[in-house]
Amino acid sequence: MHKKIAIITGATGGIGKEFTRLLIKEHLDEIWIIARNQEKLDLLKNEYGERIVPISKDLTNTKDLCEIGKLLEDTKPIVQYLINNASLAKMGSYKEFTVEEIENTINVNCKAPVILSNLCIPYMEKGSCILNISSASAFQPNPYINLYAASKAFERSYSRALNVEVAPLGITVTAVCPSWVDTDMLTKTINGHKVRFPGMVTAKKVAEKAIKDTKKGKDMSICSLYVKCQHINVKLLPHRIVMKIWMNGLRKYL
Known part of the structure; x- marks a missing residue:
């Protein structure tokens, strides 16, 4: 009998922890939680019990990714959910990024x-x-989070295209596109100014809506009216106008 499992990357932070909380209620034999910090992984296992399988891997490293593939080969489970939640985000000018970052x-x-x-x-x-946890930043170019926004646009486009390819197999691929999510990932102050995040939602709301949407077969999950309006606006307005609006909101922090 093959084990039925879920795999969650970035499982020890905000949205990842919420997905763990939700999926522990489902009929799964194991939930593989993947992150770099072994101590935080162990805390999640202590909280949710024996069905949690902590796996410490560095997702920047192709070798570590292939080792996850080897674990799949060895155990031959049924993967009910793959949640690609791990993400890196840095606000700032292109000049502030190292090659490694x-x-x-x-x-x-x-x-x-x-x-x-x-x-x-x-x-x-x-x-x-x-x-795949993308972002509302995937809808348009965003100066000063240009790399993050571009990477999330890639993730959204990839997800929607892959969804078409695997549809004959009965598999659903959903790009999850929240706006600002209240997690430790957000920079709370810039140059002495408290940052205002319009349309901010909780990680709990994002995860719950994402699970509902993927079960309905949707290729995109949008969890708030704010993001729905944003999605419509970027379809109607030229991107140069959208970027001007974005820059007006950023100006006091620069």
Whole structure:
């Protein structure tokens, strides 16, 4: 009998922890939680019990990603959910990024979800789901989070295209596109100014809506009216106008 499992990357922070909380209620034999920090992984296991399998891996490292593939080969589970939640985000000018930061952001936000999806699809069956945590920043170019926004645009586009490819297998791929989410990932102050995040939502709301949407077969999950309006606006307005609006909101922090 093959074990039915979920795999969650970035499981020890905000949205990842909420997905763990939700999926522990489902009929899954194991939930593989993946992050770098072993101590935080162990705390989640202590909180949710024996069905949690902590896996400490660095998703910037292709070797570590392939080792997850080896674990799948060895155990031959049914992967009910793959949730590519791990992400790197840094606000700031292009001048503030090191080569290593650029490379790591692309590796975690773009390379890792693609490799893990390809590794997991052979172990999926009808009704299995891939959720790639993208962002409302994927809808348009965003100066001063240009790398993050571009990487999330990649993730959204990849997810929607992959969803069409795997539809004959009965697998759903959903790009989850929240706006600002209240997690430790957000920079709370810039140059002495408290940052205002319009339309901010909780990680709980994002995760709950994402699970509902993927079960309905949607290729995109948008969790708030604010983001729905944003999605419509960027379809109607030229991107140069959208970027001007964005820059007007940023001006006091620069």
